[in-house]
Amino acid sequence: MRHEGGYSADARVRWPEFLPWIVALAGLFLLPEYLSLGARILVYILYALSLDLIVGYAGIITLGHSAYFGVGAYAAGILAAKAGITDPLAQLAAAGAAGALLGIGTGAIILRTRALTLLMLTLAITSVCLEIANKATDLTGGADGLSGVVVAPVLGLFRFDIFGETAYLYCLVILLVGWWLVRKMIYSPFGASLTGVRENSLRMHAIGAPVYWRLVLVYTCSAAIAGVAGGLITQTNQFVGLNVLSFESAGELLVMLILGGVGRIYGAFVGPVVYLIAQDLFAKQFPEYWGFGIGVMLVLVVMFARGGILGILDALLARLRRKS
Amino acid sequence: MSAALETHRLCKSFGALTVADDIDFRLQTGARHALIGPNGAGKTTFVNMLMGALAPSSGRIALGGEDITAVGQAARVKRGLGRTFQINALFRRLSVLDNVALGVAERRGVARRMLRAASAHGEVRDESMELLATLGLAEDANQRILDLPYGKQRLVEIAIALGLNPRVLLLDEPAAGVPSVESHRILQVLDNLPGHIAILIIEHDMDLVFRFAQRITVLVQGEVLVEGPPEEIARDRRVHQVYLGEQRHV
Numbered sequence: 001m002r003h004e005g006g007y008s009a010d011a012r013v014r015w016p017e018f019l020p021w022i023v024a025l026a027g028l029f030l031l032p033e034y035l036s037l038g039a040r041i042l043v044y045i046l047y048a049l050s051l052d053l054i055v056g057y058a059g060i061i062t063l064g065h066s067a068y069f070g071v072g073a074y075a076a077g078i079l080a081a082k083a084g085i086t087d088p089l090a091q092l093a094a095a096g097a098a099g100a101l102l103g104i105g106t107g108a109i110i111l112r113t114r115a116l117t118l119l120m121l122t123l124a125i126t127s128v129c130l131e132i133a134n135k136a137t138d139l140t141g142g143a144d145g146l147s148g149v150v151v152a153p154v155l156g157l158f159r160f161d162i163f164g165e166t167a168y169l170y171c172l173v174i175l176l177v178g179w180w181l182v183r184k185m186i187y188s189p190f191g192a193s194l195t196g197v198r199e200n201s202l203r204m205h206a207i208g209a210p211v212y213w214r215l216v217l218v219y220t221c222s223a224a225i226a227g228v229a230g231g232l233i234t235q236t237n238q239f240v241g242l243n244v245l246s247f248e249s250a251g252e253l254l255v256m257l258i259l260g261g262v263g264r265i266y267g268a269f270v271g272p273v274v275y276l277i278a279q280d281l282f283a284k285q286f287p288e289y290w291g292f293g294i295g296v297m298l299v300l301v302v303m304f305a306r307g308g309i310l311g312i313l314d315a316l317l318a319r320l321r322r323k324s
Numbered sequence: 325m326s327a328a329l330e331t332h333r334l335c336k337s338f339g340a341l342t343v344a345d346d347i348d349f350r351l352q353t354g355a356r357h358a359l360i361g362p363n364g365a366g367k368t369t370f371v372n373m374l375m376g377a378l379a380p381s382s383g384r385i386a387l388g389g390e391d392i393t394a395v396g397q398a399a400r401v402k403r404g405l406g407r408t409f410q411i412n413a414l415f416r417r418l419s420v421l422d423n424v425a426l427g428v429a430e431r432r433g434v435a436r437r438m439l440r441a442a443s444a445h446g447e448v449r450d451e452s453m454e455l456l457a458t459l460g461l462a463e464d465a466n467q468r469i470l471d472l473p474y475g476k477q478r479l480v481e482i483a484i485a486l487g488l489n490p491r492v493l494l495l496d497e498p499a500a501g502v503p504s505v506e507s508h509r510i511l512q513v514l515d516n517l518p519g520h521i522a523i524l525i526i527e528h529d530m531d532l533v534f535r536f537a538q539r540i541t542v543l544v545q546g547e548v549l550v551e552g553p554p555e556e557i558a559r560d561r562r563v564h565q566v567y568l569g570e571q572r573h574v
Contacts, residue, residue, distance in 0.1 A: 006442055007421060007422050007426075007442045007445065007452065008419050008421045008422055008425075008443065008449075009441075009443055010443065011441035011442075184438065184441075187441045187443075188438045188439060188442055189429050189434045189436070189437045189438075189440075189445060189448075190435065190438045191438075191442070192422065192426060192429070193426060193429070193435045193436075195415075195418065196415055196418075196426045199417060199418060200413055200415050200416070202409075202413050203413040203414065203415065203484070204426075205377065205397050206375065206401070206413065207426060207427040207430050207484065207487075208397070208399075208400075208401030208427075208430050208431065209398060209430050210398050
């Protein structure tokens with residue numbers, strides 16, 4: 001279940017990897033009343049996938065990934081609400097480009113540092129972006145948020161309907177593209193070198209790898225994907241609030257990834273599904289204590305399953321194999 | 325004979341502490357040269373400066389006649405400088421094959437590619453397997469480093485460095501921590517290293533040093549005490565006093 005690249009790794013897609021897509025398509029027909037929640041989950045999967053790329057594979061610790069998600073969200077929103085560009089794919093391209101630009105600019109600075117300094121700098125970037133969005137009310141709407149986001153039909157054919165069917169399928173297709181790119185990257189020589197950096201950066205330097213530039217590159221790719229995820233959330237909500245840039249959003253994402261399993265690709269799928277469904281259920285059943293339920297879940301996973309939910313599954317499968 | 329690697333008045337200080345003091349050193353092309361000295365003599369610091377992992381306070385380093393003092397570590401490796409570490413610096417959770425392949429891929433310029441699977445780069449795999457076979461590690465190719473005996477891990481250190489196809493190889497205590505029954509295997513590997521590679525070995529195992537090296541430099545408190553062929557070093561009274569005690573190795 002653990003997906004790690006390398007020169008001895010089999011990069012072919014295995015049958016369990018079709019499961020998320022089958023489940024997603026089944027959800028479209030079986031749970032039509034939950035499509036807006038479904039679209040949100042798909043966006044968060046893409047967002048978590050971008051985080052897994054840097055945390056799980058490159059070993060970059062961050063608490064500020066919401067900066068790229070938020071910048072992407074605002075880029076798509078501003079384009080739609082202020083510049084009158086309503087084509088969804090153009091908005092997404094702008095969101096990805098905005099994320100990438102911020103990623104390369106900030107990554108080039110912060111990736112010269114390590115550990116706690118790096119963690120603090122990622123937090124600082126998010127705080128700065130949040131404050132800029134808060135103050136630039138003409139562009140962002142400030143604390144009131146940015147409304148009036150217009151999204152034209154996808155490819156001029158598929159209008160975003162009130163049932164969320166188009167939004168769901170649109171997010172699913174974009175997620176599929178994002179997953180394909182991330183998977184390709186992880187199994188590529190570049191991905192193998194990232195694993196090398198995560199495992200032993202001292203040795204990577206000694207074999208002549210430009211470690212710093214590799215990290216900047218993967219950070220930029222991750223920021224671009226997070227930006228696209230941000231653009232998707234804008235398009236599905238047709239609104240951008242300051243919360244997309246909040247520290248809570250970044251923290252929540254990290255919790256989702258830990259819950260699912262870090263450095264496994266599909267941990268980024270399982271985590272947001274479990275987290276957002278649990279959040280939805282807890283919020284309905286215990287509106288005042290839903291955070292408590294999530295907290296207990298996280299404590300249990302961190303204490304008893306360091307590899308997240310997929311780590312538990314791995315351990316169970318290994319036990320079954322030993323018995324048979 | 326031309327120098328593969330040369331230093332001129334190389335110095336390194338940490339505040340008031342001088343760990344390398346005006347080191348003039350010359351490693352001939354294809355040489356088998358040993359750097360010895362008591363603990364704290366500055367041997368590893370010297371290697372770190374040669375590799376570019378540590379910037380010298382002053383002085384000059386030349387590789388094949390070209391000044392590389394200001395050149396970064398990655399670029400030095402590309403120009404033919406390789407090293408092993410005193411304490412294993414391996415990718416512990418990766419397979420032996422991947423440990424070597426990462427270096428081979430860097431050298432071949434494959435490592436930055438993104439869209440084709442690493443396993444599809446057969447040339448990297450084949451070269452890595454060939455290298456492992458020459459070091460007697462082919463059967464362990466798919467083992468994780470974590471599951472490998474320590475002696476073999478030391479050989480993987482050497483395999484990674486050889487995968488970079490170096491002109492100059494710096495071996496920092498290749499037999500450190502290896503039981504004597506296994507150290508002969510390391511010596512065998514060292515003896516069979518290609519003759520065109522200039523090798524500088526740092527080692528505390530004097531039997532290994534005197535069997536392997538054609539020339540020895542003795543470093544004491546960051547300074548070169550004496551340099552010469554093994555028989556001369558073994559006879560030198562100063563060396564006996566500071567390092568060898570009363571052992572004789574002629």
